[in-house]
Amino acid sequence: MTEAKPGVLYIVGTPIGNLEDMTFRGVRILQSVDFIAAEDTRHTGKLLKHFQVNTPQISYHEHNRNSRVPELLTRLSEGKDIALVNDAGVPGISDPGYELVKACAENGITVVPIPGPVAAITALSASGISTDKFVFEGFLSSKAKQRRSHLELLKLEERTLVFYESPHRLRSTLQDMREIFGDDRQIVLARELTKIYEEFWRGDIAGACSYYETKAPIGEHTLVVAGHYPSQQEYTQDELIEKLETIMNRGISPSQASRQLAALTSLPRRQLYQLALNLKNLDCEMQDTKIVNLEN
Numbered sequence: 479m480t481e482a483k484p485g486v487l488y489i490v491g492t493p494i495g496n497l498e499d500m501t502f503r504g505v506r507i508l509q510s511v512d513f514i515a516a517e518d519t520r521h522t523g524k525l526l527k528h529f530q531v532n533t534p535q536i537s538y539h540e541h542n543r544n545s546r547v548p549e550l551l552t553r554l555s556e557g558k559d560i561a562l563v564n565d566a567g568v569p570g571i572s573d574p575g576y577e578l579v580k581a582c583a584e585n586g587i588t589v590v591p592i593p594g595p596v597a598a599i600t601a602l603s604a605s606g607i608s609t610d611k612f613v614f615e616g617f618l619s620s621k622a623k624q625r626r627s628h629l630e631l632l633k634l635e636e637r638t639l640v641f642y643e644s645p646h647r648l649r650s651t652l653q654d655m656r657e658i659f660g661d662d663r664q665i666v667l668a669r670e671l672t673k674i675y676e677e678f679w680r681g682d683i684a685g686a687c688s689y690y691e692t693k694a695p696i697g698e699h700t701l702v703v704a705g706h707y708p709s710q711q712e713y714t715q716d717e718l719i720e721k722l723e724t725i726m727n728r729g730i731s732p733s734q735a736s737r738q739l740a741a742l743t744s745l746p747r748r749q750l751y752q753l754a755l756n757l758k759n760l761d762c763e764m765q766d767t768k769i770v771n772l773e774n
Contacts, residue, residue, distance in 0.1 A: 482557035485512070487550075487582045489575070490561045491568040491594015495673035497528055504592050505529045512558040515550060517573065521565050538562065543574045547581050554587050567596050572616040572642060598640045601668035601700035604678060608704070612638040618651060625651065629658045639703040645695035652690060655703065656683045657748040661740060664704035669697050713743060715753070722754050732758050 488507050493499040508514060508531045515538040516522035522535060538546045554560060562569045562578060568591075569575035582589050598614050615632070618641060619625045632639060643651050648667075655663070661684035670676045679689060683703075713721075718739070725735040732754035740747035 482555075484587050485554040485557050485559040486588045486590055487554060487578070488559065488561040488590050488592055489569050489579065490563050490592045491596075492522075492525060492563050492566060494566040494595045494597050494600065494671055495676075497525070499595050499672060500525075500529065501592070501594060504594060505531065507592055508533055508561050508563075510559070511561045513553065513560045515546070515560055515562045515578070517564040517569075522563055525563075533561075538574075538578065540574050543577055547578055550578060551581055551585060551587070554582065555585070561592075568594050571596055571598070571614075595672065597642070597668075597671055597698075597700050600671050601666065601678075602638070602640055602702055604668070605666040605702040606680065607664060607666060607702050608638050611636075611705075612640055614640045617642045617644075618647075620647060622650065622654070626654050626658065629654055633658055634706045636705040636707075638705050639701075641701040641703070643699050643701055645697055645699070648695040648699055649687075649690050651701075652683065652687045656687050657746050659683060659703065659706075660744050660746050662744050666702040668700045668702070669695075671700065707744075713745070718743075718745075718750065718753055719757060722750070722757055726754065726757065 488511060490504050490507055491501070492504065508526065508529070511533055514522065514526070514531075514533050514535045516535045517537075517539045519535045519537050525531075526533070526535075536546075536550075538550065550560060562575055564573050564575060570579055579589055602609055602612060613632075613635060615628075618628060641651075655665070661682060663683050665681065665683050665686050667679040667686060668677070679686065681689070721739055721742075722732075722735055725738055726732065730738070732751060736747050736751035736754045739745070739750050743750075
C-alpha cells in the first residue's frame with residue numbers, strides 16, 4: 479500500500495477589521511483545505527459565512543496548543559491539508575501559530591504562507607515615522623518591573639520600535655516610556671485599523687500621556703515609537719550634575735531644573751530629577767556641617 483503523501487499547512491492571513499482586505503487566494507485556500515485550525519471558531523465562523531466557506535473548523539489557541547500540535551501533525555501526515563488562521567491578521571505574529579509551523583518544519587511538512595494584513599505593518603506604513611529599519615516588539619510584559627527593564631534595554635535602540643498594547647495597560651506603558659525614553663520621543667498610536675473609526679494619534683510621548691489622562695483607551699493599540707537619535711550628545715554624570723548645579727543656583731527647584739535639562743538633553747526627566755534631589759540633599763548636608771563648625 480502506498481504511503482499517503484503529507485498534506486500542506488497553509489498560513490492564511492485574514493482581515494484585521496475590514497472584510498474587503500481578504501484576498502481571493504486566501505478565500506480559495508480556505509474553501510479547498512480539509513480543515514481550518516482557528517484561534518476562535520465562533521469568530522472565524524463569521525468570516526467563513528461571509529465568504530461562503532463551508533470547511534470544518536478545529537480550535538487551535540494558546541490554551542490547547544500542547545495537545546493540538548500532535549493532533550494536527552497526525553492529520554497532516556495522513557495527507558490532510560490544513561489552513562491556520564487567527565482572529566485577525568497573519569498567524570504566528572504574537573500568537574502560538576509559530577509553534578505549529580516549527581513542528582511542521584521539523585517533521586518535513588510543507589508550510590505555505592498566504593499573505594494578509596498585519597497591524598504592525600499597517601500602522602507603521604501610515605505613521606510618518608522612519609520605516610527604513612524597525613523592530614517589532616509585540617506585547618510588553620504585563621508586570622511593571624519586567625516591562626520597565628525591557629524598555630531600558632531599548633532606550634538606545636536607533637531603529638523604529640513597534641509595540642502592541644491592550645487598553646487597560648496603555649497608560650502604564652506610556653508612563654514607563656516617558657520615564658525611560660523621555661518626554662520628546664515621537665510616537666504614533668493607532669487603533670481600530672482599517673475599520674470605520676480608525677484613529678491615529680501623533681505627537682510626543684509626554685503629549686500621549688496627557689491625551690490619555692482624560693480619554694479612556696478603547697481597544698488594542700499599535701504603538702510606533704521613533705528610535706534613539708545617535709546624533710544626540712551623550713553626557714557623563716558629572717556633566718549632568720554640573721548643568722543641574724548651574725540651573726539650581728538660580729533658585730530653581732529640583733523638579734523644574736530636571737524638566738529644563740530634560741528638554742535640553744532629551745534624557746528621561748525622572749533620571750535627572752533623582753540627580754537633582756541628590757544634589758540638593760548634598761548641599762543641605764554641607765550647609766549643616768558649616769553651621770556645626772561655626773557653633774564649635
